[in-house]
Amino acid sequence: xxxxxxxxxxxxxxxxxxxxxxxxxxxxxxxxxxxxxxxxxxxxxxxxxxxxxxxxxxxxxxxxxxxxxxxxxxxxxxxxxxxxxxxxxxxxxxxxxxxxxxxxxxxxxxxxxxxxxxxxxxxxxxxxxxxxxxxxxxxxxxxxxxxxxxxxxxxxxxxxxxxxxxxxxxxxxxxxxxxxxxxxxxxxxxxxxxxxxxxxxxxxxxxxxxxxxxxxxxxxxxxxxxxxxxxxxxxxxxxxxxxxxxxxxxxxxxxxxxxxxxxxxxxxxxxxxxxxxxxxxxxxxxxxxxxxxxxxxxxxxxxxxxxxxxxxxxxxxxxxxxxxxxxxxxxxxxxxxxxxxxxxxxxxxxxxxxxxxxxxxxxxxxxxxxxxxxxxxxxxxxxxxxxxxxxxxxxxxxxxxxxxxxxxxxxxxxxxxxxxxxxxxxxxxxxxxxxxxxxxxxxxxxxxxxxxxxxxxxxxxxxxxxxxxxxxxxxxxxxxxxxxxxxxxxxxxxxxxxxxxxxxxxxxxxxxxxxxxxxxxxxxxxxxxxxxxxxxxxxxxxxxxxxxxxxxxxxxxxxxxxxxxxxxxxxxxxxxxxxxxxxxxxxxxxxxxxxxxxxxxxxxxxxxxxxxxxxxxxxxxxxxxxxxxxxxxxxxxxxxxxxxxxxxxxxxxxxxxxxx
Amino acid sequence: xxxxxxxxxxxxxxxxxxxxxxxxxxxxxxxxxxxxxxxxxxxxxxxxxxxxxxxxxxxxxxxxxxxxxxxxxxxxxxxxxxxxxxxxxxxxxxxxxxxxxxxxxxxxxxxxxxxxxxxxxxxxxxxxxxxxxxxxxxxxxxxxxxxxxxxxx
Numbered sequence: 095x096x097x098x099x100x101x102x103x104x105x106x107x108x109x110x111x112x113x114x115x116x117x118x119x120x121x122x123x124x125x126x127x128x129x130x131x132x133x134x135x136x137x138x139x140x141x142x143x144x145x146x147x148x149x150x151x152x153x154x155x156x157x158x159x160x161x162x163x164x165x166x167x168x169x170x171x172x173x174x175x176x177x178x179x180x181x182x183x184x185x186x187x188x189x190x191x192x193x194x195x196x197x198x199x200x201x202x203x204x205x206x207x208x209x210x211x212x213x214x215x216x217x218x219x220x221x222x223x224x225x226x227x228x229x230x231x232x233x234x235x236x237x238x239x240x241x242x243x244x245x246x247x248x249x250x251x252x253x254x255x256x257x258x259x260x261x262x263x264x265x266x267x268x269x270x271x272x273x274x275x276x277x278x279x280x281x282x283x284x285x286x287x288x289x290x291x292x293x294x295x296x297x298x299x300x301x302x303x304x305x306x307x308x309x310x311x312x313x314x315x316x317x318x319x320x321x322x323x324x325x326x327x328x329x330x331x332x333x334x335x336x337x338x339x340x341x342x343x344x345x346x347x348x349x350x351x352x353x354x355x356x357x358x359x360x361x362x363x364x365x366x367x368x369x370x371x372x373x374x375x376x377x378x379x380x381x382x383x384x385x386x387x388x389x390x391x392x393x394x395x396x397x398x399x400x401x402x403x404x405x406x407x408x409x410x411x412x413x414x415x416x417x418x419x420x421x422x423x424x425x426x427x428x429x430x431x432x433x434x435x436x437x438x439x440x441x442x443x444x445x446x447x448x449x450x451x452x453x454x455x456x457x458x459x460x461x462x463x464x465x466x467x468x469x470x471x472x473x474x475x476x477x478x479x480x481x482x483x484x485x486x487x488x489x490x491x492x493x494x495x496x497x498x499x500x501x502x503x504x505x506x507x508x509x510x511x512x513x514x515x516x517x518x519x520x521x522x523x524x525x526x527x528x529x530x531x532x533x534x535x536x537x538x539x540x541x542x543x544x545x546x547x548x549x550x551x552x553x554x555x556x557x558x559x560x561x562x563x564x565x566x567x568x569x570x571x572x573x574x575x576x577x578x579x580x581x582x583x584x585x586x587x588x589x590x591x592x593x594x595x596x597x598x599x600x601x602x603x604x605x606x607x608x609x610x611x612x613x614x615x616x617x618x619x620x621x622x623x624x625x626x627x628x629x630x631x632x633x634x635x636x637x638x639x640x641x642x643x644x645x646x647x648x649x650x651x652x653x654x655x656x657x658x659x660x661x662x663x664x665x666x667x668x669x670x671x672x673x674x675x676x677x678x679x680x681x682x683x684x685x686x687x688x689x690x691x692x693x694x695x696x697x698x699x700x701x702x703x704x705x706x707x708x709x710x711x712x713x714x715x716x717x718x719x720x721x722x723x724x725x726x727x728x729x730x731x732x733x734x735x736x737x738x739x740x741x742x743x744x745x746x747x748x749x750x751x752x753x754x
Numbered sequence: 755x756x757x758x759x760x761x762x763x764x765x766x767x768x769x770x771x772x773x774x775x776x777x778x779x780x781x782x783x784x785x786x787x788x789x790x791x792x793x794x795x796x797x798x799x800x801x802x803x804x805x806x807x808x809x810x811x812x813x814x815x816x817x818x819x820x821x822x823x824x825x826x827x828x829x830x831x832x833x834x835x836x837x838x839x840x841x842x843x844x845x846x847x848x849x850x851x852x853x854x855x856x857x858x859x860x861x862x863x864x865x866x867x868x869x870x871x872x873x874x875x876x877x878x879x880x881x882x883x884x885x886x887x888x889x890x891x892x893x894x895x896x897x898x899x900x901x902x903x904x905x906x907x
Binding site: 168169170172204306307308309310311314317318321322325385386387388389392393394395396397401419 | 766767768769770771772773775776777779780781784785786787788789790800801802803861876879880882883
């Protein structure tokens with residue numbers, strides 16, 4: 095495999111303590127081994143914590159936040175332009191990363207930077223202004239305390255460029271809420287694991303970028319051919335053509351509810367009553383609120399987002415938001431506020447989404463936190479007195495209470511009342527604190543996976559997502575291993591291709607699910623190294639072979655690259671993130687799920703096997719598939735050396751975090 | 755004018771993906787750079803995407819504003835008005851005269867104007883919201899953001 099460095103941007107290093115700015119080339123061997131995006135980001139994180147004790151408090155100036163976009167992002171390849179933010183998570187205290195669409199990352203690349211590495215802490219609020227070669231640390235005191243939309247607008251005015259794009263934190267990040275999101279171009283959230291908190295801890299309100307230099311392409315006619323090729327593949331993909339492109343993530347909501355994947359009322363149930371689900375489906379949105387289609391960032395032929403306008407008479411709550419416009423909600427809003435909290439009112443969901451984004455609050459932490467409180471209210475563990483004491487005013491936490499949801503978001507962001515402070519460190523900590531306050535154990539009602547982070551769909555219905563939410567390097571989530579969708583979308587053909595038998599696609603059984611999760615992690619990882627959206631090329635390995643993407647990469651960056659080369663880069667990245675967490679002491683017992691998912695039978699899916707009865711076996715299979723030690727979950731020297739990660743193996747040996 | 759064609763764009767169907775900008779600059783310069791594109795997508799005050807294209811105006815103001823003979827001339831194949839960079843003095847009168855703000859200046863100083871790419875513009879080929887690319891999957895079956903259609907005689 096040759097080096098893919100033609101037209102690649104620089105690494106921009108900014109230390110806010112010393113106010114130093116440095117630019118360097120991506121070392122050829124790093125580009126070769128980790129490609130870009132998630133891969134190089136994770137490598138830069140690993141390198142940073144070689145000189146610095148990885149056990150530091152993630153809000154200390156010694157933490158680092160790295161932004162990066164892979165080489166196919168910002169190029170017009172057509173598969174989207176996604177960037178990745180990587181850091182030590184203040185929420186989970188281990189590896190943290192989050193991705194975002196929007197046009198900030200593309201501008202960063204057009205300005206000539208593939209990665210930006212931010213360390214230190216500014217003495218007072220600042221923002222970074224990257225205008226091609228000119229990089230400045232600017233006074234941000236005027237922006238501090240502003241909501242995201244306002245701050246974004248103020249930066250555009252202050253720099254004098256309406257086409258400057260920002261990655262900006264809201265009030266939540268300023269207040270060091272550990273799950274705070276980073277808002278890219280206002281609405282595209284790097285939501286999970288607390289990038290916003292790391293920004294806040296550095297007194298960094300925003301990074302703004304404008305790039306006019308562009309990216310040279312090694313073989314322009316060849317690259318145009320690659321663009322045509324992936325376009326033709328996408329047009330052949332029925333799932334893309336008939337659903338994803340039209341509905342975005344909203345489209346699967348109805349399916350999830352029908353098949354018992356939708357957590358309803360804090361996941362006491364696995365589906366929603368049909369008449370309610372109908373109010374939350376894409377069809378309802380399209381018929382009542384939709385204005386037009388929208389691509390979240392440049393260079394995407396899916397354009398799976400959209401815009402909405404609320405007239406005021408669409409639903410019982412709509413009049414509160416009459417005249418509001420914004421960007422289409424995503425599946426997690428339907429699940430979190432619609433399903434978990436039972437708020438079956440689309441305009442209210444749209445408003446809650448917009449409000450979370452403006453405050454810089456992660457919708458998953460907020461909505462799963464709110465539904466948790468609602469269940470405690472239902473069980474009379476908490477009542478009016480508690481809520482009045484925590485909020486300073488009485489608010490009903492009945493199922494479906496919009497007021498409760500809005501209060502939870504505001505309290506988490508503003509940190510101006512006891513409820514906000516209870517939830518400052520995420521759902522798991524909040525459950526612990528409420529348990530202490532009330533003197534009863536309430537952990538059984540908290541829905542979480544690894545790192546105490548909220549999961550996504552009912553893990554019990556779908557073992558391949560259950561395992562993913564227990565093992566993912568950044569804590570419970572659905573974007574790393576959980577793109578193992580063979581089971582969910584019934585694809586025995588892909589199972590046959592990879593394992594020689596169809597059972598990975600068999601719904602609700604443990605067979606091959608650990609194996610498929612491991613394969614899927616490697617796959618997602620390499621797609622995220624490329625800087626394209628992982629949405630489609632990740633799931634269907636038959637339609638989108640790695641060679642299709644490798645060929646585009648060769649045309650854009652030079653060299654000759656085989657599909658296997660980038661696949662290995664993905665596996666290398668997965669192993670590196672595993673090594674990072676292993677250094678921090680994470681072991682098999684940290685790969686866990688909440689009590690309800692493991693040991694509580696599903697009332698509306700009684701035929702499903704109890705997850706806890708077979709879960710450890712799935713984990714065994716997962717570790718083995720990765721070539722890791724199943725007793726401890728630690729990476730093995732053999733595997734690391736096979737991937738060329740000798741220096742990583744040395745560090746782990748020194749730290750006693752490697753299996754023989 | 756012959757049987758040549760011109761571009762049209764319908765902002766209602768544009769999703770702001772900017773594929774047109776990116777493939778335009780790639781095709782013309784070998785670089786991916788919206789600031790070298792001869793077609794742009796801007797945003798309305800409310801944030802809605804607005805494609806900005808050269809509409810191939812009859813009695814085009816860019817041409818009437820130009821004081822340099824031969825700097826803007828009609829291409830024989832497509833009928834598009836194109837700029838001869840060698841003759842152009844870069845006075846930018848044409849850029850300010852364009853009623854659609856569809857002419858730009860590259861960082862090098864070169865005036866950027868759509869020339870319809872010899873009759874097969876990649877921006878249209880790659881617009882994901884054009885019917886051939888999107889039917890039958892889209893909720894608005896007649897939609898097309900960017901089209902290449904017959905000129906009215």
